[in-house]
Amino acid sequence: MRKVIFLLFIVMIFFKTSATANYEKKIYDFSIESITGETINFKDYKNKVILVVNTASYCGFTKQYDELQELWELYKEKGLVVLGVPSNSFNQEKNNNADIKEFCEVNFNINFPLTTLTDVKGKNAHELFKWAKENYGKSAEPKWNFHKILINKDGKVHDTFASFTKPTSKKLIKAIENIL
Numbered sequence: 062m063r064k065v066i067f068l069l070f071i072v073m074i075f076f077k078t079s080a081t082a083n084y085e086k087k088i089y090d091f092s093i094e095s096i097t098g099e100t101i102n103f104k105d106y107k108n109k110v111i112l113v114v115n116t117a118s119y120c121g122f123t124k125q126y127d128e129l130q131e132l133w134e135l136y137k138e139k140g141l142v143v144l145g146v147p148s149n150s151f152n153q154e155k156n157n158n159a160d161i162k163e164f165c166e167v168n169f170n171i172n173f174p175l176t177t178l179t180d181v182k183g184k185n186a187h188e189l190f191k192w193a194k195e196n197y198g199k200s201a202e203p204k205w206n207f208h209k210i211l212i213n214k215d216g217k218v219h220d221t222f223a224s225f226t227k228p229t230s231k232k233l234i235k236a237i238e239n240i241l
Contacts, residue, residue, distance in 0.1 A: 087216030128228035
């Protein structure tokens with residue numbers, strides 16, 4: 062029995078990965094273009110909680126726009142920023158910003174910030190998504206549309222949520238409320 066425990070201990074040491082990120086940069090070191098062409102400077106969101114969600118118009122999860130808007134309306138006064146990042150990384154988004162903006166406004170009455178059409182994975186991913194993956198691990202890299210990255214008030218990734226996690230799920234709301 063001691064040999065088994067010893068072997069397990071050795072294996073754990075060799076395969077241990079660091080859970081603490083280095084964070085040479087924080088989200089406040091980045092900016093991204095808005096859907097209307099202005100610069101969204103994350104420094105403007107200091108001391109706020111940010112929910113970054115890669116979105117797409119033609120996805121089975123597109124209905125989540127309604128719940129993202131609901132989250133925005135419920136928590137924006139308490140310090141939550143919902144940021145939609147339209148992306149065609151999974152081949153389910155419109156081809157231009159004007160069409161995306163119109164789709165979001167007409168179909169979902171979206172008024173939370175949206176970025177320009179942006180790559181969210183791979184070598185062409187926006188720096189923000191590369192930073193999240195580098196500092197939080199593979200769970201920060203979107204596997205599909207409506208992947209959620211929750212950033213705390215310190216400008217670090219707090220948690221990530223898969224596409225299946227609805228924006229108004231108890232799990233996500235609890236995480237947001239715990240860091241607001």
